[in-house]
Every structure is written in structure tokens, then in C-alpha cells.
Amino acid sequence: MPGFPIERIHHQIENELSIFCSQLNKLEVETYPTKRCLDIINHLREKVEDYRSKKRSIMDQVDDNPDEAARKLISHIHNPLVQQDVKFLDWLRGAQTQNVPWSVIPCIEHLSRKIIPEHKLLTYCAYYYNYAISWSLSERLAPYPYTVLSLPRLHRTNLLWHTLVGHEIFHPCCAEFINKHNQNALSKITQQLRESDELFRGLEEERIERISGPIHLAWRRATEELLCDMACVELFGPAGILTMRAFAACSSLDDMPSPTNNFYPPWRYRFEVVWENSIDIQKLDSIYSNCSNSEIMECFKQDMESFGKLVSSQEGAALVDRHPQAKIAYKQVKNLLPAASKFVKESLPGTLCRWHSQRVLNQIPKLLERLEKGIPPNEIILEVDETTQKQKYETQSAELPAILIAGWIYETYWQKKYTANGEIMPYETMSRLLLKACEDI
Amino acid sequence: MSVLTKQVILKELKKGRTGAGLVITPLKIDQIGPSSVDVHLGHEFIIFRRALIPSFDIMQDNIYRNVHQYQQKVRISEGDKFVLHPHQLVLGATREYIGLSDNISAIITGRSTWGRTGLIIATATKIDPGFKGCVTLEIMNEGVIPLVLYPGLRIAQLILFRTEGKSTYKGTYQFPTGPAFPNLDKELQYMKRE
Numbered sequence: 017m018p019g020f021p022i023e024r025i026h027h028q029i030e031n032e033l034s035i036f037c038s039q040l041n042k043l044e045v046e047t048y049p050t051k052r053c054l055d056i057i058n059h060l061r062e063k064v065e066d067y068r069s070k071k072r073s074i075m076d077q078v079d080d081n082p083d084e085a086a087r088k089l090i091s092h093i094h095n096p097l098v099q100q101d102v103k104f105l106d107w108l109r110g111a112q113t114q115n116v117p118w119s120v121i122p123c124i125e126h127l128s129r130k131i132i133p134e135h136k137l138l139t140y141c142a143y144y145y146n147y148a149i150s151w152s153l154s155e156r157l158a159p160y161p162y163t164v165l166s167l168p169r170l171h172r173t174n175l176l177w178h179t180l181v182g183h184e185i186f187h188p189c190c191a192e193f194i195n196k197h198n199q200n201a202l203s204k205i206t207q208q209l210r211e212s213d214e215l216f217r218g219l220e221e222e223r224i225e226r227i228s229g230p231i232h233l234a235w236r237r238a239t240e241e242l243l244c245d246m247a248c249v250e251l252f253g254p255a256g257i258l259t260m261r262a263f264a265a266c267s268s269l270d271d272m273p274s275p276t277n278n279f280y281p282p283w284r285y286r287f288e289v290v291w292e293n294s295i296d297i298q299k300l301d302s303i304y305s306n307c308s309n310s311e312i313m314e315c316f317k318q319d320m321e322s323f324g325k326l327v328s329s330q331e332g333a334a335l336v337d338r339h340p341q342a343k344i345a346y347k348q349v350k351n352l353l354p355a356a357s358k359f360v361k362e363s364l365p366g367t368l369c370r371w372h373s374q375r376v377l378n379q380i381p382k383l384l385e386r387l388e389k390g391i392p393p394n395e396i397i398l399e400v401d402e403t404t405q406k407q408k409y410e411t412q413s414a415e416l417p418a419i420l421i422a423g424w425i426y427e428t429y430w431q432k433k434y435t436a437n438g439e440i441m442p443y444e445t446m447s448r449l450l451l452k453a454c455e456d457i
Numbered sequence: 458m459s460v461l462t463k464q465v466i467l468k469e470l471k472k473g474r475t476g477a478g479l480v481i482t483p484l485k486i487d488q489i490g491p492s493s494v495d496v497h498l499g500h501e502f503i504i505f506r507r508a509l510i511p512s513f514d515i516m517q518d519n520i521y522r523n524v525h526q527y528q529q530k531v532r533i534s535e536g537d538k539f540v541l542h543p544h545q546l547v548l549g550a551t552r553e554y555i556g557l558s559d560n561i562s563a564i565i566t567g568r569s570t571w572g573r574t575g576l577i578i579a580t581a582t583k584i585d586p587g588f589k590g591c592v593t594l595e596i597m598n599e600g601v602i603p604l605v606l607y608p609g610l611r612i613a614q615l616i617l618f619r620t621e622g623k624s625t626y627k628g629t630y631q632f633p634t635g636p637a638f639p640n641l642d643k644e645l646q647y648m649k650r651e
Contacts, residue, residue: 118532385477386476389477390589397470397471401467402467402468411484456482
């Protein structure tokens with residue numbers, strides 16, 4: 017029961033609603049790369065109107081039961097406002113044109129419309145060094161029809177890293193697969209604990225249940241992350257692999273799943289899974305053989321081969337096998353990998369251009385040639401005819417996977433060859449050219 | 458120096474399909490006129506923050522250290538307006554990214570339709586052989602009424618010339634993908650050397 021007079025609570029809430037509206041007014045005049053943010057601002061305004069109408073109806077009945085009215089004001093208006101709505105103020109600030117890689121936002125929204133059509137995506141840059149997605153489409157948590165994707169602010173202009181949105185956008189798709197296999201996985205985990213001839217032998221039922229909880233969580237988290245990794249690599253191929261590697265560069269490859277890391281699977285294990293399940297070596301070979309600049313391609317090939325060597329030893333699988341709890345969780349993960357890979361391939365819509373399509377494979381060498389010469393890899397020239405009466409100039413827009421792969425191929429060259437003497441363009445220039453390319457797709 | 462005609466422009470673009478010769482991108486055939494190429498206004502503008510700085514004086518040490526102090530980049534989405542008031546100067550850029558080979562130079566000039574409204578689009582109109590990037594436009598409303606600009610407006614034209622001999626641009630403004638802030642530091646160094 018609230019301990020203050022209802023008038024104080026009423027005034028405070030009225031004040032909060034006014035401040036919130038004033039913040040929305042300020043946000044409305046800013047520029048955003050798409051209309052999505054303005055839709056959200058309008059939606060929030062409607063919510064404020066809804067709160068005000070609720071407030072009036074609660075206050076109309078205040079004389080009957082002031083305590084009950086105060087409780088309602090807090091739970092129906094104050095709490096959702098300060099716990100949910102206010103978050104959007106920060107998200108909208110982070111989504112302003114100047115704060116996001118603006119040329120890529122339409123591509124990201126396009127990708128999300130294809131993969132998760134029921135979600136309306138808001139993309140913003142956050143201070144934390146991670147990519148993340150959150151959504152609330154369940155009945156209970158349905159105040160917003162918006163799904164929020166955050167990109168790390170420090171890497172705002174680094175298009176190559178934003179390959180990871182392919183991973184994030186697939187998260188909402190995972191529930192179907194996980195729910196389908198959840199009960200069976202849990203039963204098998206419990207059964208393995210009972211039958212274990214090592215550490216867990218002869219445990220009481222209650223302790224088995226307690227231990228199975230975190231193991232089950234590790235299974236869920238690993239399955240979800242691996243599904244998303246596979247989706248990212250299914251879409252963007254080697255660009256997905258190289259982005260994962262770049263993102264993991266400052267972390268340990270062998271961190272075991274635990275409550276402190278939210279049960280994330282070890283990077284090394286993730287690399288092994290995507291390499292085995294989502295990379296078609298023949299398609300990779302066709303990229304190697306079609307590039308005209310052998311020096312650049314050699315760098316890329318060496319990089320991919322060294323990645324191949326990293327995963328071929330299967331140290332990641334051996335690592336989880338040495339850990340008593342992880343061993344149990346990852347046995348179930350491993351059993352479901354073929355089904356998971358099939359699920360990913362079937363869940364991604366056929367209309368979405370994937371890295372191994374002929375169109376993308378044909379574009380990569382041509383886009384790479386442009387990038388190498390300081391031209392944005394935004395399109396390829398199909399035909400130019402100056403000789404005949406009907407002169408022609410035909411181009412084809414670049415596909416996002418082709419831009420990303422060409423960019424990553426150039427990046428592997430850049431890493432090996434860049435010096436400050438200016439022979440190779442700085443990383444920042446490469447990033448700008450890649451972002452410019454996204455303007456036109 | 459001779460002006461390139463449509464047929465020669467296409468021929469040069471064909472040579473530049475790998476990115477090595479003449480590149481104008483994105484480009485549609487109907488942008489190419491008999492001896493010029495129409496170019497569009499891009500999304501980004503640099504506006505001057507007049508309230509924050511008393512004057513432009515490159516001898517003031519702090520002026521070039523942080524360009525954001527006196528200039529601000531804004532981006533206008535497709536279909537949105539940018540209102541240019543009388544006597545206001547802003548920097549914009551072509552949407553098209555241009556790559557000139559080492560024997561082609563260009564000048565950029567306003568289209569007469571816009572000139573008649575008082576819109577001036579460039580003062581430094583020459584583009585050197587070998588330049589690669591979006592061309593920064595110094596956009597000024599010399600008229601007496603505000604002008605509304607939209608990204609994608611066919612605002613200028615590029616006239617291409619064959620040069621005598623070959624030369625390659627190695628200047629400050631290489632590879633810009635939008636309007637470029639002026640490099641006052643370089644000017645200051647030059648003054649100090651004098």
C-alpha cells in the first residue's frame with residue numbers, strides 16, 4: 017500500500033508524463049535514417065494519451081478507495097512508464113542518423129522484414145561492446161510491437177562488423193526449434209546425470225534436478241547461439257566467419273559456459289560448428305579462383321586456410337568433452353546439429369540472397385576490384401555500348417553478402433599489407449567506401 | 458583539352474568498369490547528355506554553427522583542431538526537405554561517387570534551371586585527374602526567397618575533359634563519400650612556411 021497521499025502520487029505522475037512528452041517532442045525534430053523512429057514516437061504519444069485517460073478514470077473514483085486508486089496509479093501508469101517507456105528515449109537518441117551507420121539501416125530493416133516479418137525493428141548504437149537484440153511479442157509483455165537491435169557505438173562505421181546483425185536477427189526465430197526439442201533435451205540430460213559413471217553417480221533425485229538446471233540452460237544457450245551463428249554464416253558465408261573471429265579476437269576462445277558468461281558456448285566450439293555446417297568449400301574455392309588480383313586473394317585464402325586449421329583439430333569439441341557438466345549439455349547440442357542446420361536453411365526465406373548464390377559469387381570479384389581501386393562496391397557494370405545508335409549503360413546493384421565478402425577479402429589483405437606510407441587506403445577509408453556502397457542497394 | 462561527348466564518356470566508362478578508369482556511380486544512361494553528365498544532390502550537408510564562433514581565422518590555433526566546433530554534419534533522408542535561406546552557405550555533395558582517370562579532368566557546374574532561382578552550387582569547380590570521391594558542393598542561395606532542397610535533386614552537371622599529359626590528384630580530399638570539412642590545418646602550415 018502506498019505510504020503517501022494520493023495527491024502527491026498524482027502530481028508526480030502528471031509531471032512525469034509531461035516531461036516524457038517534452039522529451040518526445042525534442043526527439044521528433046531530430047533526423048532518423050528511416051521512418052521507423054517517428055512511428056515509435058507516435059506510438060509512445062498514443063500510450064501517454066492512454067495513460068492520461070486511465071489516470072482520469074482512476075481519479076474519478078478516488079473518493080471510494082484512495083489507497084486502491086494510488087496503487088492503480090503506480091502499477092498502471094508510473095511503473096510501465098519508468099520501467100518500459102523511458103528506455104525508448106535512450107534508444108531513440110541512439111537511433112538518430114548521426115549515431116548510427118545510417119546508410120546500412122534500411123538494409124538491416126529489409127533483412128529483418130524478410131527473416132522476422134512480424135517484428136518491427138528499431139536499430140540503435142549503444143555504448144556496450146556487443147550486438148544484442150530484445151523483443152517482447154508475448155501476450156504478457158506486449159506493450160510494444162517493436163524489437164530493438166543494438167550495435168556497438170565504437171564500431172558504428174565499421175560495416176564489416178555489422179555482418180553480425182545476421183546472427184542477431186535470427187534470435188527470435190530460435191524459439192520454435194528450442195521449444196520443439198526442449199523437453200526431450202531436458203529428459204536426456206537428467207537421464208545422463210542418473211546414468212553417469214563419473215562425478216554424478218548415485219546422486220539423490222533432488223540434487224540431480226538441481227544440477228540439471230544449469231546444464232539445461234547451457235544446452236539452451238548453446239543451441240540458440242549456434243542456430244544464430246549458422247544463420248549468419250548461411251547468409252554471409254566467409255564474411256560471417258571472419259566477423260565472428262574479429263569479434264572474438266580480444267576474448268578467450270576457450271571460456272567454458274558458466275553463469276558468469278550467461279552460458280555462452282566457447283568461441284572455438286562455435287567456429288567448429290559453423291565451419292562444418294555452413295561453409296561449402298567448393299563455393300569458397302570458386303571465390304578464390306575468380307579473383308583477378310592474386311595477391312589479395314592469396315591473403316584471403318591463407319586466412320581462410322588458417323581458420324580451417326584452427327577448427328580441424330576439433331579442440332573446441334574436446335574442450336567441452338573434458339568438462340563434466342558441459343559434456344552432458346553439449347552431447348545434446350551435438351545430437352541436434354544436423355536438425356539445427358536444416359532448420360536454419362529452411363527458416364531463412366528463399367527470396368533472401370545468400371552468399372553461395374551464383375549472383376553473389378559472380379559479383380564478389382568485380383566488387384573487390386572496385387574497392388581495391390578506391391571505388392565503393394555498390395554495383396557492377398553489366399554492359400556498356402557506345403557504338404550503336406541505341407547506346408547502353410546497364411548496371412546491377414550489389415547484394416549485401418557480396419559487399420560484405422568483398423569487404424572482408426580486402427580487409428584480410430589490409431591486415432597483412434597496411435603501412436602508414438599510404439600505399440594502401442586506411443581502414444577508415446575502406447569503411448567509408450563500404451558504407452557508401454550500402455546507400456545504393 | 459577537349460570536352461568529352463556522350464559516346465566518348467561511355468567509352469571511358471566502359472574502360473573504367475573495373476574501377477580503374479572513369480567511374481561515375483550510381484549512374485543511369487539518361488544522366489549522360491551530349492557533352493555532360495547530370496549529377497544529383499546527396500544526403501549529407503555541412504552547416505556552419507554561426508553562434509559558436511566569432512570568425513574564421515586560420516591563424517587562431519584552435520580553429521582547425523576541432524572542425525565540429527564551427528561546422529556540423531546533418532543528414533537528410535530521402536524525401537525530406539533541406540531549406541536553404543537567402544545568403545546561406547552550406548556544403549553538400551554529389552550523390553555520385555566519381556573516379557577520374559589520370560588523363561581526364563572535370564568541372565562541375567550548376568544547372569541553369571537552378572541558377573535561375575539564385576542557387577549557386579560550386580565555387581571551386583575544378584576536379585583534378587585521378588580524383589576519387591563524391592564532389593563537395595559549396596551551395597549558396599543568392600536569391601531572395603528560401604529554396605527547398607531534396608536529396609536526389611538533379612542539381613549539377615559534370616563536364617569532362619581530356620587532359621594533355623597525365624597527372625594524378627594526391628590532395629587532401631581523396632575518397633570523400635560526402636561533403637568534406639575544409640582542411641584548414643594544411644592552409645595554416647602553408648602560411649607558416651611562407
